[in-house]
Amino acid sequence: DAGVIQSPRHEVTEMGQEVTLRCKPISGHDYLFWYRQTMMRGLELLIYFNNNVPIDDSGMPEDRFSAKMPNASFSTLKIQPSEPRDSAVYFCASSPSFGQTEQFFGPGTRLTVL
Amino acid sequence: GDSVTQMEGPVTLSEEAFLTINCTYTATGYPSLFWYVQYPGEGLQLLLKATKADDKGSNKGFEATYRKETTSFHLEKGSVQVSDSAVYFCALSHAGGTSYGKLTFGQGTILTVHP
Numbered sequence: 001d002a003g004v005i006q007s008p009r010h011e012v013t014e015m016g017q018e019v020t021l022r023c024k025p026i027s028g029h030d031y032l033f034w035y036r037q038t039m040m041r042g043l044e045l046l047i048y049f050n051n052n053v054p055i056d057d058s059g060m061p062e063d064r065f066s067a068k069m070p071n072a073s074f075s076t077l078k079i080q081p082s083e084p085r086d087s088a089v090y091f092c093a094s095s096p097s098f099g100q101t102e103q104f105f106g107p108g109t110r111l112t113v114l
Numbered sequence: 115g116d117s118v119t120q121m122e123g124p125v126t127l128s129e130e131a132f133l134t135i136n137c138t139y140t141a142t143g144y145p146s147l148f149w150y151v152q153y154p155g156e157g158l159q160l161l162l163k164a165t166k167a168d169d170k171g172s173n174k175g176f177e178a179t180y181r182k183e184t185t186s187f188h189l190e191k192g193s194v195q196v197s198d199s200a201v202y203f204c205a206l207s208h209a210g211g212t213s214y215g216k217l218t219f220g221q222g223t224i225l226t227v228h229p
Contacts, residue, residue, distance in 0.1 A: 004157075033216075033217075042219065042221045042222060043203070043219045043222070045216065045217070048216065056216070091157055091158070093157075093158075102148070102160050102163060103160075103217055104160075105150075105157035105158040105159070106157050107156060107157045108156075108157050
C-alpha cells in the first residue's frame, strides 16, 4: 500500500508568489490533516477534513492560507501571497474514520520563501 | 484544553545506554497516547501507542506505559543504538466527541546517540 503522498518535496519561491502544496491520503482514510513544522513553533495543526469537509481550520494562520479537498483522494494547501515567515515543512496526514486515531504522515514539503 | 509536555532536549547518549524521555499530559476523559518518531528529512512515524490505563505499548525495543494516576507516558529503551537518533514526539488523541482524531503533540525531544 502506498502511504500518504505529498508534492512537491521541496519548493523555493519568492515573496509574493502563490504556492500550492498537494496531498494524496491513504485510500479509505476519511480524515486528512495539514500540519506546519518550524523550529520555533514545533508542530502546528493548520486544518483538518472529515469526508472532504473542513472540520476545524482554527490553526490556519491568516487569510493568505487556504485549503481544499475536492475529493477523497486529493487535497491542496495554498498560500497566496507567500511571505518569508511561511518557510517551514508542511506535512499532510490521514487516518481511518473509526476505531483508530493513529495518523499516517506524508514525507512533507519543505517550503522556502525568499 | 488538552496539552502534552515532554522533557526538554536535546538528549545525548552513548550507544547501549538506557533511555528515558518523560511525557506528561493534561486531558479530559480517557485519551489514547502515542509516541511518534521523526528521522532526519522524513515525516513522523508511529512508534507505539496505548489506548487505556495500564496498557503498555512496545515496538523496536521501545516501551511506554499509560499511567493515568500520574498522567504520564514515559518512553524507555534499555539499550539505544546510533540508528535511534531522531526526534521523538509524545501525543494524545480522543476516540470520540468533537475532537475525534485530532492529535495534540508535545514539543518533541531530539535524541542523539554516539558510537
